[in-house]
Amino acid sequence: MAATWLITIKELRTQLRRGTVLILGFVAPLTLAFIMNLVFGGLNDPDAPVTFDVGVVDHDGGEMADGFVATLHDITASGLVDLTTYDDEPAARDAVDAGDIGALWVIPEGFSTAVSSGRDTSLTVVGDVDSPTTASVARSIADRYATGVGTSTLAALVAVDTGVAEPSEIGEVADEVAGAAPIARLDRIESDTSVLDPTTSLTAGMAIFFVYFTAGIPLLSILEERTGGTLARLLAAPIPAASIRAGKTIASILLGTVSLACLMVASSVLMGADWGPPLPALLLALAAVIAATGVMSVAGSAARSAEQAGNVQSIVAIVLGILGGSFVPIPGGNTGVLGTLQKLTPNGWFLDGLGALQNGDTSEAARTIVVLLAIGVAAGAVGLQLSRTALRR
Amino acid sequence: MRGGDDAEPHARVAWPTAPASGPCRGGAPIDPVLEVDGISKRFGELQAVDSVTFRVAPGETYGLLGPNGAGKSTCISMIAALLTPDAGTIRVLGQEMTTSSTAGRAQIGLVPQEVAVYPDLTARENLRFFGRLYDITGGALNTRVDQILDVIGLTERADDRSSEFSGGMNRRLNIGIGLLHQPQLLILDEPTVGVDPQSRNAILDSVEQLSAEGMAVLYTTHYMEEAERLCDRIGIIDAGKLKAEGTRRELTTSVGERDRVQVGVSGSLEPALDAVRHLDGVTSASTTDDGITLITDDAGPILARVLDAITGAGGSVTTVEVSQPDLEAVFLHLTGKALRD
Known part of the structure; x- marks a missing residue:
């Protein structure tokens, strides 16, 4: 010891x-976190309201179209969307192209008549490719409206079939059904996971990304010592060979944890990042460093030189950084293929754990810590086995 | 010149390779510091070391002489327990050396071929770090570090980082670390490669002094002159095999090489030639333009008698030149190639 x-x-x-x-x-x-914070300056204030700039063109002017526009005005009143009404469709499309609005609804002529008579019609959504979220919101509102209209029309048709209403009363019945409840509303936007505020997310992403470079030190140091001859000296000394690896690993974990802790303090003071309660955040940082150290003990272990190993480790760190959401948030959160891949990286778990801490979900944070430690131990065991070969190579 | 000459300042041991015949000094058996028995090591298709056997006694400097790639460093790595032999055993003071045992390692001071020091640490910090690895602590460590700094001439620069040192200074620090824990066996793996002549001489002087103080030294080199100067016995290694071993004299004799003595003589040469031709130890004698040339197994013991015989035969000696066969010739004879091929 x-x-x-x-x-x-x-x-x-x-x-x-x-x-x-x-x-x-x-x-x-x-x-880097500071620079990215400046670049994404609009995201700096976590209390700033999120609004989606949208537009609508009404070629119909009928009752159903008026109902849809009225619904949009209701949503606008909630402050989540900023609605512009256009009389001229080309001008509205130009506004989308120019990025003035992120999405546009186009209500075609004859829309109300078609809906009232139960015929097929369409509500067009034009989205800006650079504003995918706004376009998604616009599509969601249109879908919900269409579903609502469909339900109303179906109710009217049933009423006619059962003799409750005359065929000439379909539109009236549908309007009544539609008026019973809002056809479309924009719910509060929530994620199925705890999401960090932008400043903390950027800083934490950069911090965990760079932890990989300190985590790679033990392997690089062994390879450097082998080249320099000091490894032979250490191995010839009357000490267990395992103490060489252990000493370097402990140093690496200490450096990584102190580095993360300093970043937490500095980013809190300088950029207003919120890492949650200090002690659990520190434990989470330690677990993340252990996980990264374990992963890096495997990455590059087959290399013959420190330079080769460093290159491999850099690639691994970047790939894990991208997959883990260190640089940009993963679209779709924890769902889909990317969400699954994110869960395979210490980066993803670390950011999720911080999100849980920020939202006061300590049990989720504790689970994250356990997972990170498990990653560290499992990868470290593999790395230890490989390092035995590296030590005596 | 050492190389196995009899008149040495300290006891020399002509060490037999076969364990059964055992080393003796003054009639009493001496336990070897290092016993290497039939070690072999293969890397893939390359048989790096093949059944190498030798021993090193206390106070003896044993040289492993061979060209680059001959297997010297692999032997050293196995002796220092850095590599596990495929076959054979290694004992240091009776302790078997393995990569998992630490007992024998404490008795070894390893000086690797590379300058194995930490450039970001000072000379003192380097020495203290390695000293503590060998369990030297407290006042004893401070004293020993100061002693070594003095021996290697770095007292004035003790608190400078070794990255600021010259190559020669780092070489001396490299050796100093190996000596720190006063090992019974010092292993020097080509310690003078890339060293300036002044530092090289200082290193060779240090090795001679350590050997004189009773330390067993295993010295690998591909410099023939270093082996001849330092080593009591020499093992000639090539392609992983120990081709021959012994004192320089034994090696040169074993391959039929002889001393050549050229004596410049004024006066009649024929009587002088007749006088020396029949002396014991003279293998052959012939005249040259200005003197006599003798071939002998060993010029030292007979030189005085040769000069007396020439003078007694009416000749007048003007010059004497003794040429001893060198290890280069031995190596060439044993391997069919020059040492630096």
Whole structure:
């Protein structure tokens, strides 16, 4: 054990003197998070209202069309959408192209008559490719309206079939059914997982990404010592070979955890990031560092030189960063293929854990910590086996 | 020059390879510091080391001489327990060396071929770190570190990082670390490669001194002159096999190489030639333009008698030149190639 600590202290001293660890563990993530925060400045204020700029063109002017526009005005009143009414469809489409609005509804001529008589018709949604969320919201409103209209029309047709109403009264009955409840409304936008505010998300994403570089130090250090000859000296000393790996791993975990803790404090003070309660956040950081260290003990373990291993580790860190949502949030949250892939990365778990902490969900945060530790232990066991070969290669 | 000459400042042991015949000094058996018995190592298709056997006694400097790639460093790696032999055993002071046992390793001081120091640590920090790995602590560590700094001439630069040192200074620190825990066996793996002549001489002087103090030294080199200067016995290794071993004299004799003595003589050469031709130890003698050339197994013991005989035969000696066969010739004879091929 004494040898392990000696090697840990030596490793900390040499790494700190080199300065690289300070750059990778603190300066680079903080600087990048700060820059990204500036770039995505609009997302800075977590209390800023989210609004979707949309437009509508009504070629019909009938009752059903008026009902749809009235529904849109109701939604506008909630503050979630900013509605512009256009008389001229080309002008409205130009506004979409120019990015002035993110989506446009086009109500065709004869829409009301078609709906009232139970004939097929369509409500066109034009979306801006650069505003996928707004376009998605617009489509959702249109779908819900169409479903509502369909239900009303179906009710009217049933009424006619059963003799409750005359065929000439279909439109009237449908209007009555439609008027019973809002045909469309925009629910509060929620995610099925806890989502971090943008500032914390960016800082945490950068922090966990750069943790991989400190986590890669044990393997790189062993390969450097092998090249330099000091590894032979360590292996020839009367100490267990495992203490060499253990000492370097402990140093790496300490450096990574201190680096994350410093980033948490600095980003809270400088950028207003919210990491949740300090102690659980620190435990989550430690678990994330252990997971990253485990993963990095495998990545590059077959390399013959520190340079080769460093290249492999960089690629792994970037891939995990992309899949784990370190750089940009994963579309669709935790659902779909990307959501599943995100759950295979320590990055994804770390960000989810922070989201849980931010929302006060301590049991979810604890589960995340357990998962991260399990990743670290499992990957570390594989890395340990591989490192035995690397030590004596 | 050492190389197995009899008149040495400390005891020399002509060490037999066969364990059964056992080493003796003054009639008493001496336990070897290092016993290497039939070690082999293969890397894929390459048989790096093939059944190598030798021993090193206390106070003896044993040289492994061979070209690059001969298997010297692989032997060293196995002896220092960095590699596990495919076959054979290695014992240091009776302790079997394995990669999992630590007992024998404490007795070894390893000086790798590379400058194996931490460039981001000072000389003192390097020494203290390795000293503590060998369980030297407290005041004893401080004292020992100061001693080593003094021995390697780095006291003034003790608190400078080794990245600021010259190549020679780092080489000295490299050796100093190997000596720190006062090992019974010092292993030097080509310690003078890439070293300037001044530092090289300093290193060779240090090795001679350590050997004189009773430390067993295993020294690998592909420099013939270093082996001749430092080593009591030499093992010639090539393609993983120990081709021959012994003192320099034994090696040169074993391959039929002889000393050549050229004596410049003024006066009549024929009586002088007759006088020396029949002396014991003279293998052959012939005249040259200005003197006599003798071939002998060992020039040292007979030189005085040769000069007396020439003078007694009426000749006057003007010059004497003794040429001893070198290890280059031995290596060429044993392997069919030059040492630096």
